[in-house]
Amino acid sequence: MLDENVELLEAIVSNDDNLTYGAIVSVHTGPDESITALTGHGVEELTDMLSQARLTTKAWHQFLDDFIDDPELAARFKAHKPR
Structure with a gap:
């Protein structure tokens, strides 16, 4: 979606202080599993940054x-x- 290096994105969103509150969310995909995701605002904020x-x-x-x-x-x- 962002056409960015995945490792770069993961490193940035691994610290939820890097974006405004609520821009990074955890999505539970199973009883003991979750993924990190960005809200629409989070994608926009990260793109601008x-x-x-x-x-x-x-x-x-x-x-x-x-x-x-x-x-x-x-x-x-x-x-x-x-780039």
Whole structure:
């Protein structure tokens, strides 16, 4: 839906403080199973965040530092130019 790297999206939404309250929800798919999902507002917010972050390489690197908790994963994404 967002045409983004799934690993990047998972890293961002793994911390529910990265988006406004209620944008990230848990959907129960079974008695002991759930998935993380975004509301429509969450998709819009994340799309806007990524668009703004990709304006410059400096902004992209700062975004990754701020929103990706795993330094190794952030470094991998920094190795690629923002699109």
